Amino acid sequence: MIDLAVLGLLKGNELHGYELRKRLMELPGARAGAVSFGSLYPALNRLERAGLVKAVEAGVEAPRRAPSSGSLAGELAAFRARHNLSAPGGRSRKVYGITEPGSQQLLELLTEPQPDDDRTFALKVAFCRHLGPAERVALFERRRADVTARLTERRRHQGRDRLLDRYLRSLTERDNLALTHDLTWLDGLIAAERSAPSQETAS
Amino acid sequence: MIDLAVLGLLKGNELHGYELRKRLMELPGARAGAVSFGSLYPALNRLERAGLVKAVEAGVEAPRRAPSSGSLAGELAAFRARHNLSAPGGRSRKVYGITEPGSQQLLELLTEPQPDDDRTFALKVAFCRHLGPAERVALFERRRADVTARLTERRRHQGRDRLLDRYLRSLTERDNLALTHDLTWLDGLIAAERSAPSQETAS
DNA sequence: GTCATCATGTAAGCCGTTACATGATTGC
């Protein structure tokens, strides 16, 4: 989940951890991108060790390891820091970019056929522009099947609606509505995909 | 979460673990009650040790500990097994009921004011019949505030809609719709609560 | 000069899952 989120965002943007999280939090879809720093930073380090992302324009690192009295590196850092100001390419923070293996891994994550939970699916949609039209449709169709299955499951179990109190009934109705809306939405996505000029955005 | 689910279901029904899970899985609301056996059974034991639930009609337990050759207990178990068939009060399974402290704990879990994630909120609604009207409205109002906050947050961040690709735009729209529908639903619940004959279902 | 925000990290722990082990009962 967090790998998908990180790789998806880094594909196209070079970002440092803090900014990455800010963007993640802004992603739509039921808090899909919500992660804590406590899991983001270790994840970034892990992905870097795995070669899926790499630090770019790394700039000043480990100035505190410098035993020499002359704080050359420190001065440099301060100078750089005075001039960066948020534009992608800042200094003194660790800016990451995606690597080729990282891009491949992103595609694999987006393509894996196992059923997604809601948050993962939202993330996949958020980054599905990196897929080709066929894989995109496959993604939507798989989800469609999942939602349909849930709906029919629900209908199987709801015969005893009369036995439920009003709150459970209301909850059930809400659930059915939400699932139905999702189906409609997915159908729209699929239809659009099939009729659209099919602009490839392959890897 | 699992405590809420277990206590909520046991309030009113006496059930064994397997049946408990089956009912949990049937609860509406975005897979709200989905739990694995691997977490359910330990949870039941924990709740029992804490005195929040207790085994009732324990019936045949530990027949394998009986060293005597005469398999009296075994025979009895077999006899019972032939006749129980799913009706609450089965044998050879561990049937649990809620205790007074358990009921109190359930009320506390239903009343705690911290914001709920979607699944927890669904569970609270599923069992909110055990609350009084005032606490119920409070529950709904809190959720309403949460959803409203999410909506305005979203609106703050979506000025650059034009920058997003069609999939992110679609996802954002879907999200807005879902949140809006939820708001309407909550408003309906609140209105119904306020205008209803206010049937108390206190602890 | 002090406070909020930016920025990166570590450690402990929670809460749940999957996989495994075991055995009784039911239906064919």
Added chain:
DNA sequence: GCAATCATGTAACGGCTTACATGATGAC
């Protein structure tokens, strides 16, 4: 008799959170 389902558990592990520690920078 054999398979599917019912039924209860344990062990290992995974992923994420909270809380903590640290420090630079910017605004006033």
